[in-house]
Each structure stands twice: as structure tokens, then as C-alpha cells.
Amino acid sequence: MSVSETTEAPPRRTLTRRQRHRLVLGGEYAVFLAVVLAVVLLADWDTVRQNLANWDVARQLFPDIITVGLRNTVLYTLLAYAFGLAVGMVIAMLRLSSVPPYRWFAMAFVEVFRGLPALLIIIFVGFGIPFAFAIEIPGGVVGQITLALGMVAAGYMAETIRAGIEAVPRGQMEAARSLGMSYGRAMRSIIIPQAFRIIIPPLTNEMILLFKDSSLVLFLAVTLEQRELTKFGRDLTGQVGNTTPIVVAGLCYLLITIPLGYLVRRLDARQRRGQR
Amino acid sequence: MIEIHGLHKAFGSLDVLRGIDLEIAAGAVVCVIGPSGSGKSTLLRCVNLLEQPTTGRVLIGGTEVTDPECDIDAVRRRIGMVFQQFNLFPHLSALDNVAIAQRKVLRRPRREAGRIARENLDRVGLGDKAAAYPAQLSGGQQQRVAIARALAMGPEVMLFDEPTSALDPELVGDVLGVMRGLAMDGMTMLVVTHEMSFAREVADQVVFMDEGVIVEQGPPAQVIGDPSHERTRAFLARVLNPATAT
Ligand SMILES: Nc1ncnc2c1ncn2[C@@H]1O[C@H](COP(=O)(O)OP(=O)(O)O)[C@@H](O)[C@H]1O
Ligand SMILES: [Mg+2]
Numbered sequence: 001m002s003v004s005e006t007t008e009a010p011p012r013r014t015l016t017r018r019q020r021h022r023l024v025l026g027g028e029y030a031v032f033l034a035v036v037l038a039v040v041l042l043a044d045w046d047t048v049r050q051n052l053a054n055w056d057v058a059r060q061l062f063p064d065i066i067t068v069g070l071r072n073t074v075l076y077t078l079l080a081y082a083f084g085l086a087v088g089m090v091i092a093m094l095r096l097s098s099v100p101p102y103r104w105f106a107m108a109f110v111e112v113f114r115g116l117p118a119l120l121i122i123i124f125v126g127f128g129i130p131f132a133f134a135i136e137i138p139g140g141v142v143g144q145i146t147l148a149l150g151m152v153a154a155g156y157m158a159e160t161i162r163a164g165i166e167a168v169p170r171g172q173m174e175a176a177r178s179l180g181m182s183y184g185r186a187m188r189s190i191i192i193p194q195a196f197r198i199i200i201p202p203l204t205n206e207m208i209l210l211f212k213d214s215s216l217v218l219f220l221a222v223t224l225e226q227r228e229l230t231k232f233g234r235d236l237t238g239q240v241g242n243t244t245p246i247v248v249a250g251l252c253y254l255l256i257t258i259p260l261g262y263l264v265r266r267l268d269a270r271q272r273r274g275q276r
Numbered sequence: 277m278i279e280i281h282g283l284h285k286a287f288g289s290l291d292v293l294r295g296i297d298l299e300i301a302a303g304a305v306v307c308v309i310g311p312s313g314s315g316k317s318t319l320l321r322c323v324n325l326l327e328q329p330t331t332g333r334v335l336i337g338g339t340e341v342t343d344p345e346c347d348i349d350a351v352r353r354r355i356g357m358v359f360q361q362f363n364l365f366p367h368l369s370a371l372d373n374v375a376i377a378q379r380k381v382l383r384r385p386r387r388e389a390g391r392i393a394r395e396n397l398d399r400v401g402l403g404d405k406a407a408a409y410p411a412q413l414s415g416g417q418q419q420r421v422a423i424a425r426a427l428a429m430g431p432e433v434m435l436f437d438e439p440t441s442a443l444d445p446e447l448v449g450d451v452l453g454v455m456r457g458l459a460m461d462g463m464t465m466l467v468v469t470h471e472m473s474f475a476r477e478v479a480d481q482v483v484f485m486d487e488g489v490i491v492e493q494g495p496p497a498q499v500i501g502d503p504s505h506e507r508t509r510a511f512l513a514r515v516l517n518p519a520t521a522t
Contacts, residue, residue: 175363179377180353
């Protein structure tokens, strides 16, 4: 279209396409430079460095921010992931059941846990359940965290697993059944291994989301030793009156999420190339 | 070996099988021919209950598989099935494709299952492909692995649903060769096929199906060589002489 515009343009003094492109590009660079200059000139750099990247404060954070904060974040994520995967698996099987009430239950479960904010579930598990039912969740705060974050993940995982199972061609189940395998045996040995190959990228993505959502447990009654990255960073920021701990905690998250995100893109690309 | 009595199968309001009676003696090879959509696959799938018949009875070696009390998984072990699309398990090597049901269903130890798997891969001429994955095999090789997979369970009956229809023409011969060998070894076989020369040579009986009924059945020389029904003649004219078909 633009080609015909330029070729059919009357011989007025119009810009060629190339000139117009240069002009737009130049404009974009000008805006960029102006913003950078404004930030550099207007910000009080000493205050910023003092508060966001204070080496003396940062040094004090180690090794506890790793051995307590990052360790607990990873621990809670893995516990919740394992729990969520197990529950998600069960819900996915119920969702595919030929018994209608099972399917209804699974559908309701997915809708509820996908539809609720993670924080609300965490508060409900941490304070609502002990209060309403007068029971202790086994495992104390760690048990609460596993249950709450696990349920947050389970709804999504159930749907992902179901989609993966349904993506395995029907002929696979028929071939397995025709060899005398029961439905459950065919699922375990033939269908689910193939389904998991398909859904490893979205399941890894779910781990990234869960890793970040684990910060929400700072609302629960964790001890000093049970603090994860976000609570650790917030507490220390309060103690030393400096924002550096939050920045370092943030870098710790990125240390995990960026490589995982890279892994997801690699796995995705490999799958799209149709390799096994 | 296989007895089918008054078999009906409907999908909703669509009557696909409308009263099939067929008996196959032990060691016999029966080829089913007929136009697409006539219910050939459905017939095969009713024999091992991949489809539940609407009415009628199916007996395998005297066991009534249509009896609601029948342990269908136990009966399916005695019936091998080979599909048009092979349906190999893509996440398993050729050897594991042939071994997995032996181990999980027959509870054979890993080594014994592996040995029997190798024997059956040898039998279909693929002893050197044990480690290959299905994606690394040609269609003809995949179909032969599928045959080995069924044979490794020691079936009394083999069902073939157009086993060569998805293959390039030059690969058809290998698969038919394996099937010919099986027939000579005395396997009871029910084969849906469009390979008329195979049917003529190997079949004891040829069954012509159309619109859910058996129109005509008998020895190949009769059904293929000298059909008595107009519908059979029209079908054979199309299959044997596609160029002149109208
Ligand atoms: N699961 C099914 N649900 C509904 N209709 C089916 C199903 N399977 C087969 N049919 C229909 O039954 C008829 C016979 O199919 P099929 O047995 O596959 O024929 P053939 O193998 O002779 O080509 C076709 O019209 C087909 O559309
Ligand atoms: Mg068919």
C-alpha cells in the first residue's frame, strides 16, 4: 500500500518512505534522550544510592537473606507445588470421569480456586479455618503455607493437566486398552507420560507464578526463622530505615525467575519445532 | 474361534451395523471388504469391545465378551489389534512399545518381556530397530512394530483394520508379507483391507459389507472372482479398476 502511495504520489515536495522513517526514528531517540536527561538531572542521586543500593546495608543482609529468606521462599514454593500438583492431578482425573457428580465437583473446584485472589485464600487458610472449625492445620505455619499456596496452584494445574491429557490422540488409549490394559493402567503408563511432555512448559510457568505468590505468606504468623524473601526484606527495611533490603530481595527473586523463564521459552520453542 | 450373532450397533440415530452374523474358525483368515463408511471398522471394534454393541452377542473362543459380567481386559489380552494409524506409543522405543503391556498386564519380569519383545521384533524383521523411537521409523516399520506389540501378548486372534491404508505403496509389501507369514503359522485373523490380491491369496473367506450388513460372503474365488450381487460387482469394479470408475 505504501509502495503504491509513493509511486503514485504527485510530484509535490513529499518525503520518500526512507526519509519519513528516519524522521520518526530521530523523534523517538529525541524523546528517549530527554527522559534520560530529566531523570539524571532531577533525581537526587546521592539519596537514591544511599537508600536503594547501600553497600553497607546490603553486606549485613548476607548470608541470612540467602540461608533464611531465599531458602524459605524456595522451600514453600516446592512444597506448595508438589501439593498443588497432586491435588491438580486428582481434580483433572475427576474432571475426566464418566460420573457426572465428580465432573461437577472438579469444575466447581477449578472455578473457585482460579477465581479467588491468592491472598484471600492464604488469609482464609491461615485465620479463617482455625477460627471457623477450631482445628489446627498439621505442620503449623508451614502446613498452612503448603495448603494455601497449593490450593492456589491446584486449580490452574488441574486445567493444564486436563488439557494435556485431552491433547493425547484418542488412538493411544484405544491401543493401550486393546492390549488389555485397564483404564487406570493405560492412563498411568501411556497417556499421562505423554500429557506431561506436552504440559511441561505451562507447568514450569506455574512454578514461576507460585514462586512470586509465595511472598503473600508474609501475612501469616511466621517466626523469624520462617521468613521468606519478601517478609525478610520488609522487616529489615523497617529495622535499618533503608530500602536496600527490598532491592536485594527483589534481585534474589529475579535470580530464580529469569532462568526459569528462559527455560520455559526454550522448552516451548523445542516443542513448537515438533521435536520429541 | 470368533462367533458374532445378530450384532447391531447404532451411534445415536445412525444405524451403523444392522444385524451381522459371522463365524470364524480357529486358524482361518477372513478378509472384510466394502465401501468406506459401511461399518467395517465398527465391526472390528465391537469384537474387542472398543465399541459397545447395541444388541447382539460376540464370543471369542467360547467366552461371551458381550456378557456384562465378562472381564473385558482379560479377553482383550487374547485379541491383538492393529490399527490403520499404527498408534504406537511415541514416548517409548520400539522395544518398550512391545514390552510394556507384557510387563504391566501380564506381569512378566523386565528381562523376560525384553526377550519376548526382541523375538517378536525379529519375527517382523525389525530386530535391528529395537532402540529406535516411532518417530524415527517409516510407516511400514511402525506398522510392523505394532504387529509385534500385539503378537507379544500371545493372542489367539488378530484383528487388522486397514493396516496398509496409511502406507506409501512401496512399504505395503513388507507389512502384507508379515501378515502372510502369520496366516501360514495358523493365526486366526479378521482383516479389513482393500488389498484384493492379499485377500485373494491369503483369505479363506471374504466378506463383502455394505451399509451395515453382510451382502455376500464366501471363498475369495467366489466373492472377488465371481460375485453374485450387483453391489459387490460395482464395488470391485471401483477398487480393482480405479481409472475407469465413474
Ligand atoms: N464413534 C462414532 N460416533 C458416531 N458415528 C460413528 C462413530 N464411529 C463410526 N461412526 C460412523 O459409522 C459409520 C461406519 O464407520 P466405520 O465403521 O468406520 O466404517 P468403515 O470402517 O467401513 O469405513 C460411518 O458413517 C461413521 O461416520
Ligand atoms: Mg474403517
